[in-house]
Amino acid sequence: xxxxxxxxxxxxxxxxxxxxxxxxxxxxxxxxxxxxxxxxxxxxxxxxxxxxxxxxxxxxxxxxxxxxxxxxxxxxxxxxxxxxxxxxxxxxxxxxxxxxxxxxxxxxxxxxxxxxxxxxxxxxxxxxx
Numbered sequence: 599x600x601x602x603x604x605x606x607x608x609x610x611x612x613x614x615x616x617x618x619x620x621x622x623x624x625x626x627x628x629x630x631x632x633x634x635x636x637x638x639x640x641x642x643x644x645x646x647x648x649x650x651x652x653x654x655x656x657x658x659x660x661x662x663x664x665x666x667x668x669x670x671x672x673x674x675x676x677x678x679x680x681x682x683x684x685x686x687x688x689x690x691x692x693x694x695x696x697x698x699x700x701x702x703x704x705x706x707x708x709x710x711x712x713x714x715x716x717x718x719x720x721x722x723x724x725x726x727x
Contacts (some may be wrong), residue, residue, distance in 0.1 A: 623635065632701035634703040637696060637699045640696045642696075651689055658675060676698040
């Protein structure tokens with residue numbers, strides 16, 4: 599059981615609640631605002647994804663030290679290390695698309711000529727093996 603009176607635990611709970619609130623706002627946001635939210639989340643250098651990845655990496659280092667001292671089983675360290683690596687990989691995969699999302703987030707200048715309706719594109723699904 600965690601001691602929820604510790605400021606660090608309270609901060610973790612508050613951050614989780616804020617991310618939940620942001621998720622709900624994203625679900626309801628119009629496209630340009632949703633793109634702005636996603637751009638902020640996915641920016642690996644300054645966004646939430648990069649910070650969460652670094653947090654999990656720090657947790658992995660914590661688990662390594664405590665695994666070496668017999669406090670935690672080594673599987674905990676390995677699982678956190680894998681999670682940090684996967685988050686880093688996902689962040690790398692998403693980085694190539696973040697600039698596209700940022701373009702959608704930019705305000706569009708009013709145009710005097712009529713614009714065509716956006717055209718849907720076929721979805722391409724890549725699977726990992």
